[in-house]
Amino acid sequence: MKPWLEARAALAPHQPALTLNGITFTFATLAARARMLALRLRALGVREGDLVATLLPNGLPFVELVHAVPLCGAALLPLNVRLTSRELAFQLDDAKPALLVHAGGELAAAARAAANGSVRRVAAEPCDAALLAEIVPANPESANLRDAIDLEDTCAVLYTSGTTGAPKGAELRHASLLWSAIGSALHLGAVPGERWLACLPLFHVGGLSILTRSALTGSEVILHQHFAPDAVTHALAHERVSLVSLVAVMLERLLDVWGERPAPPTLRCVLLGGGPAPRPLIERANALGFPIVTTYGLTEAASQVATLPLHEVGRRTDIVGKPLLGTELRIADESGASLPPNTPGEILVRGPTLMRGYLRRPDETARALRDGWLHTGDVGTLDADGFLRVLDRRADLILSGGENVYPAEVEAILLAHPDVAEAAVVGLADPSFGQRVAAFIVPRGSAAATDAELERFCRARLAGYKIPRTFHRLAELPRNASGKVLRRALGERAELR
Amino acid sequence: MKPWLEARAALAPHQPALTLNGITFTFATLAARARMLALRLRALGVREGDLVATLLPNGLPFVELVHAVPLCGAALLPLNVRLTSRELAFQLDDAKPALLVHAGGELAAAARAAANGSVRRVAAEPCDAALLAEIVPANPESANLRDAIDLEDTCAVLYTSGTTGAPKGAELRHASLLWSAIGSALHLGAVPGERWLACLPLFHVGGLSILTRSALTGSEVILHQHFAPDAVTHALAHERVSLVSLVAVMLERLLDVWGERPAPPTLRCVLLGGGPAPRPLIERANALGFPIVTTYGLTEAASQVATLPLHEVGRRTDIVGKPLLGTELRIADESGASLPPNTPGEILVRGPTLMRGYLRRPDETARALRDGWLHTGDVGTLDADGFLRVLDRRADLILSGGENVYPAEVEAILLAHPDVAEAAVVGLADPSFGQRVAAFIVPRGSAAATDAELERFCRARLAGYKIPRTFHRLAELPRNASGKVLRRALGERAELR
Numbered sequence: 005m006k007p008w009l010e011a012r013a014a015l016a017p018h019q020p021a022l023t024l025n026g027i028t029f030t031f032a033t034l035a036a037r038a039r040m041l042a043l044r045l046r047a048l049g050v051r052e053g054d055l056v057a058t059l060l061p062n063g064l065p066f067v068e069l070v071h072a073v074p075l076c077g078a079a080l081l082p083l084n085v086r087l088t089s090r091e092l093a094f095q096l097d098d099a100k101p102a103l104l105v106h107a108g109g110e111l112a113a114a115a116r117a118a119a120n121g122s123v124r125r126v127a128a129e130p131c132d133a134a135l136l137a138e139i140v141p142a143n144p145e146s147a148n149l150r151d152a153i154d155l156e157d158t159c160a161v162l163y164t165s166g167t168t169g170a171p172k173g174a175e176l177r178h179a180s181l182l183w184s185a186i187g188s189a190l191h192l193g194a195v196p197g198e199r200w201l202a203c204l205p206l207f208h209v210g211g212l213s214i215l216t217r218s219a220l221t222g223s224e225v226i227l228h229q230h231f232a233p234d235a236v237t238h239a240l241a242h243e244r245v246s247l248v249s250l251v252a253v254m255l256e257r258l259l260d261v262w263g264e265r266p267a268p269p270t271l272r273c274v275l276l277g278g279g280p281a282p283r284p285l286i287e288r289a290n291a292l293g294f295p296i297v298t299t300y301g302l303t304e305a306a307s308q309v310a311t312l313p314l315h316e317v318g319r320r321t322d323i324v325g326k327p328l329l330g331t332e333l334r335i336a337d338e339s340g341a342s343l344p345p346n347t348p349g350e351i352l353v354r355g356p357t358l359m360r361g362y363l364r365r366p367d368e369t370a371r372a373l374r375d376g377w378l379h380t381g382d383v384g385t386l387d388a389d390g391f392l393r394v395l396d397r398r399a400d401l402i403l404s405g406g407e408n409v410y411p412a413e414v415e416a417i418l419l420a421h422p423d424v425a426e427a428a429v430v431g432l433a434d435p436s437f438g439q440r441v442a443a444f445i446v447p448r449g450s451a452a453a454t455d456a457e458l459e460r461f462c463r464a465r466l467a468g469y470k471i472p473r474t475f476h477r478l479a480e481l482p483r484n485a486s487g488k489v490l491r492r493a494l495g496e497r498a499e500l501r
Numbered sequence: 502m503k504p505w506l507e508a509r510a511a512l513a514p515h516q517p518a519l520t521l522n523g524i525t526f527t528f529a530t531l532a533a534r535a536r537m538l539a540l541r542l543r544a545l546g547v548r549e550g551d552l553v554a555t556l557l558p559n560g561l562p563f564v565e566l567v568h569a570v571p572l573c574g575a576a577l578l579p580l581n582v583r584l585t586s587r588e589l590a591f592q593l594d595d596a597k598p599a600l601l602v603h604a605g606g607e608l609a610a611a612a613r614a615a616a617n618g619s620v621r622r623v624a625a626e627p628c629d630a631a632l633l634a635e636i637v638p639a640n641p642e643s644a645n646l647r648d649a650i651d652l653e654d655t656c657a658v659l660y661t662s663g664t665t666g667a668p669k670g671a672e673l674r675h676a677s678l679l680w681s682a683i684g685s686a687l688h689l690g691a692v693p694g695e696r697w698l699a700c701l702p703l704f705h706v707g708g709l710s711i712l713t714r715s716a717l718t719g720s721e722v723i724l725h726q727h728f729a730p731d732a733v734t735h736a737l738a739h740e741r742v743s744l745v746s747l748v749a750v751m752l753e754r755l756l757d758v759w760g761e762r763p764a765p766p767t768l769r770c771v772l773l774g775g776g777p778a779p780r781p782l783i784e785r786a787n788a789l790g791f792p793i794v795t796t797y798g799l800t801e802a803a804s805q806v807a808t809l810p811l812h813e814v815g816r817r818t819d820i821v822g823k824p825l826l827g828t829e830l831r832i833a834d835e836s837g838a839s840l841p842p843n844t845p846g847e848i849l850v851r852g853p854t855l856m857r858g859y860l861r862r863p864d865e866t867a868r869a870l871r872d873g874w875l876h877t878g879d880v881g882t883l884d885a886d887g888f889l890r891v892l893d894r895r896a897d898l899i900l901s902g903g904e905n906v907y908p909a910e911v912e913a914i915l916l917a918h919p920d921v922a923e924a925a926v927v928g929l930a931d932p933s934f935g936q937r938v939a940a941f942i943v944p945r946g947s948a949a950a951t952d953a954e955l956e957r958f959c960r961a962r963l964a965g966y967k968i969p970r971t972f973h974r975l976a977e978l979p980r981n982a983s984g985k986v987l988r989r990a991l992g993e994r995a996e997l998r
Contacts, residue, residue: 190686193690329508
């Protein structure tokens with residue numbers, strides 16, 4: 005298949021592909037820049053089957069690399085810029101990329117510290133994005149760049165966020181991202197002239213997949229270097245944004261800046277992922293007219309798995325959504341047998357978006373992918389109409405006195421209290437019960453319900469074993485770059501006291 | 502893969518799927534009816550690998566059969582209702598379907614006359630659509646209907662229109678129609694809440710593919726039994742139609758009824774296929790605001806191959822368009838070597854929408870499909886920007902005195918004359934020149950340019966060897982059901998004189 009960006013550039017050369025910092029690049033320009041960059045990568049020794057790592061924030065070099073690397077027959081390894089040097093060194097040593105392209109400043113220092121020894125020597129050193137433009141491109145004749153993409157080739161290796169367990173590199177095929185983009189377009193529609201605001205990190209699949217969708221559907225990406233509520237508010241109000249991808253904490257900060265104005269009429273979809281979102285937040289946004297489309301996605305499935313159908317926007321806030329066309333879901337017990345509707349169990353996913361496996365981890369791959377089904381480790385239910393509810397990450401399941409407690413359920417109750425802005429519930433080691441339930445909350449404004457008041461509030465709404473035994477107050481919850489709460493960090497914090 | 506209609510019904514059960522005669526069917530209703538019909542087909546003896554022929558006009562039974570037949574693991578053979586009994590008998594004998602479902606009245610008589618002996622006996626007789634509802638469905642347990650579709654299975658066998666050569670059954674795979682729908686959605690967009698008016702015959706690929714797109718993108722089909730300018734005008738003006746598929750002669754008749762009103766604001770695409778359209782007609786429609794999207798398609802490629810990009814609507818009327826994403830085009834000489842830009846040659850097509858081949862015609866299949874490229878027999882050019890021009894059907898090429906004459910080129914000149922409403926140019930046998938060029942025209946209104954005037958008009962615009970030697974006036978041009986001019990019939994008519 006023709007590389008997607010080049011196919012779109014052939015179809016619509018002069019249409020806008022990417023806008024950042026007020027500068028717009030057409031599809032033809034972006035495709036030409038990507039091909040020139042691919043020649044530079046060849047000159048740096050990037051070969052078929054190589055990995056090209058990035059330690060880059062959102063920006064033009066990242067976007068160009070996404071499209072250039074496949075032209076070399078190589079795959080992208082986008083590293084999380086928030087990792088410590090030690091974490092980076094682990095991933096580089098695990099993946100062994102041929103080249104590491106990094107930004108300047110602090111990231112340059114982190115890259116140099118991390119890459120020592122584990123990145124195959126190319127050119128001379130790991131390569132700064134700013135210096136890439138100075139590399140003399142390889143001769144186009146001898147560079148032997150690809151004119152077609154094999155859909156079964158690896159497109160990107162993404163280390164899963166690692167809130168649980170050691171990071172593993174999910175190998176996504178070109179077909180994974182292609183089918184994800186097609187499934188998304190068939191689910192959400194693809195309106196001509198669409199603009200998709202990307203303020204999620206591109207090194208996560210939620211951001212990366214926006215670029216694939218742009219090339220495939222012809223939508224324009226409005227790229228922000230990071231999430232800044234004022235900048236996003238301005239873009240929504242003034243730049244004809246039709247879709248935006250957010251996680252819950254971003255939506256909350258955005259609404260605080262947005263105020264009580266009605267949502268912009270051009271905005272037709274706020275794709276809300278990155279973990280379960282509090283219902284009061286969704287309802288607050290819907291009330292202003294923000295079309296909140298919840299989604300459950302996984303790196304291993306190239307982003308969206310189940311997404312709220314558009315015709316349910318504003319009507320259903322109790323479920324996540326339904327599977328994209330081509331994707332299948334089932335809920336299974338520990339033997340892998342399907343469970344009846346409304347019975348909690350592990351969420352299993354099958355379909356063309358699934359990863360090939362975890363890079364060089366045959367055992368972990370075999371545990372995750374069985375008979376074509378991805379065992380997500382997440383817990384949820386399907387109702388009789390096929391709507392998915394996500395109850396929790398299995399690894400976060402709290403086992404207390406022989407009972408299962410799903411943190412999300414307790415958190416939803418706490419968030420319904422008017423004095424609670426954010427809440428996270430974890431299990432702490434307990435000599436009697438195995439684990440006991442602990443709640444971490446961010447109070448809203450200056451109001452502050454007492455422990456006794458919060459306990460009363462929960463007791464009216466939850467079975468006794470689900471009620472937090474302790475309440476801890478924080479100024480903010482620790483989160484990773486994609487906005488997921490780091491429950492393990494919370495647990496460690498409480499236990500160190 | 503889950504059957505498309507059932508996947509859409511799971512996602513959006515209560516959304517409208519089909520409206521005809523003022524009655525709307527939701528996706529859930531349509532999917533349930535299709536599954537019930539599949540059980541009836543099983544009761545009638547339809548087995549895996551069978552063909553189910555239809556002799557039905559546009560209507561609910563046709564739509565249900567399109568979705569029911571794959572659940573039996575069978576393929577659809579939609580027959581053209583305008584064929585004579587003799588032509589029908591040829592196709593039935595060639596394809597040997599297990600079952601023929603026909604309408605009542607004249608079609609019942611035609612079906613009985615044609616099916617005698619060549620349709621495998623099932624139930625008792627070829628089956629009337631009205632009687633199907635009375636068949637007791639097979640037991641769902643033992644019927645063994647499919648829950649998943651194998652994309653490589655044959656979905657439909659469509660006899661190519663046969664304006665040239667003997668009819669051949671093009672075997673389309675499910676993948677052909679899937680990729681056609683995806684390519685169309687990525688090219689034209691897929692707007693939530695979309696309504697596609699289908700007034701083309703569903704037994705041709707241009708109509709059939711509207712049904713596939715509906716299931717895949719969730720658009721609603723507004724189905725008309727046939728093209729009636731008043732009904733189409735009413736639907737466009739009052740029924741929020743966003744897309745409509747037409748052939749040129751339909752567009753002309755529609756505009757005559759529509760008058761000088763501006764085009765309806767809800768209409769975002771008039772997909773104009775079925776052969777080259779006269780530029781003055783396109784310009785007339787564009788001037789009123791009708792968004793004319795020209796397309797070049799083939800039964801063998803599951804409909805659209807190259808289509809005008811939306812951002813070129815109203816700007817380019819001199820070309821057909823660009824290939825859908827996933828589809829490749831090249832222009833070749835007789836050896837199959839690619840020709841430079843703007844050089845006329847045979848149009849070759851490659852991509853996932855191509856047919857498997859012609860049913861039980863290995864020799865003709867091998868001639869048509871070589872190294873994955875479909876040799877269309879059509880003549881065109883690609884310009885440096887990748888725009889396709891279609892010059893003519895190769896079989897219609899007129900060879901006169903050693904020079905090549907492309908009828909479409911001469912017709913375009915004739916149509917530019919204010920007194921000419923329709924024009925068709927053919928080659929007639931000539932003892933001196935091999936062929937001589939003859940023009941058949943439908944005069945506009947009561948005006949009537951003389952032969953001498955028309956010849957002067959052409960001479961000012963065409964090389965001498967391209968100028969028609971004779972002009973014939975007709976009340977209308979003979980066309981097949983999909984609106985293609987029957988050039989052979991014209992030639993025979995002239996030579997019988």
